[in-house]
Amino acid sequence: MSLCDLCPDPGYCCRGLVLTSDKKGDVTAKDGTLVFPAEEGIWAVHDYIERHKMPYQPVDIERSYRINGRKYNSWTLNCPKLGRDGRCGAYEDRPENCRNFEASTTKTPTCVFYKVKSIGGV
Numbered sequence: 774m775s776l777c778d779l780c781p782d783p784g785y786c787c788r789g790l791v792l793t794s795d796k797k798g799d800v801t802a803k804d805g806t807l808v809f810p811a812e813e814g815i816w817a818v819h820d821y822i823e824r825h826k827m828p829y830q831p832v833d834i835e836r837s838y839r840i841n842g843r844k845y846n847s848w849t850l851n852c853p854k855l856g857r858d859g860r861c862g863a864y865e866d867r868p869e870n871c872r873n874f875e876a877s878t879t880k881t882p883t884c885v886f887y888k889v890k891s892i893g894g895v
Contacts, residue, residue: 783859786874786883787852791835800845802838808845811837818848827868828854 777783792807800808809817818831829850838845852871854863861867874883 780859780885782885784855785859785885787855787859787861787871789832790829790850790852790883791847792850792870800840802840802845802847806836806838806847808838808840808847811844811846815848818850822850825868827870828852828863 793805794801794807795805800810802808807821809821815831822829822831830853831848832851833849835847835849838847852861854861854867856862861871
């Protein structure tokens with residue numbers, strides 16, 4: 774049994790995502806947050822998502838950064854494959870970053886249990 778089976782808000786980790794990257798060629802903020810040139814707007818995010826075969830949809834600019842004098846934005850993303858029950862509607866075909874997500878470690882802010890643990894509830 775995993776923490777996902779006990780989650781009080783199934784699908785929380787699939788809403789309001791912010792991508793991180795350690796891949797060469799990706800532009801990131803100091804904390805690893807993946808950022809996109811502000812002047813390219815939402816199209817840069819769509820292009821990246823499509824190129825990496827991710828199902829996500831950009832929702833809003835999460836934060837703006839200035840890197841080497843140029844403005845970049847990180848984006849919050851939602852997964853349209855999320856079912857009404859909060860479960861993955863494409864579980865067998867989910868992308869690598871979803872497959873690698875480990876809710877049971879509670880080391881990531883996208884997990885409800887991380888939030889609960891950080892306020893002293895677990």
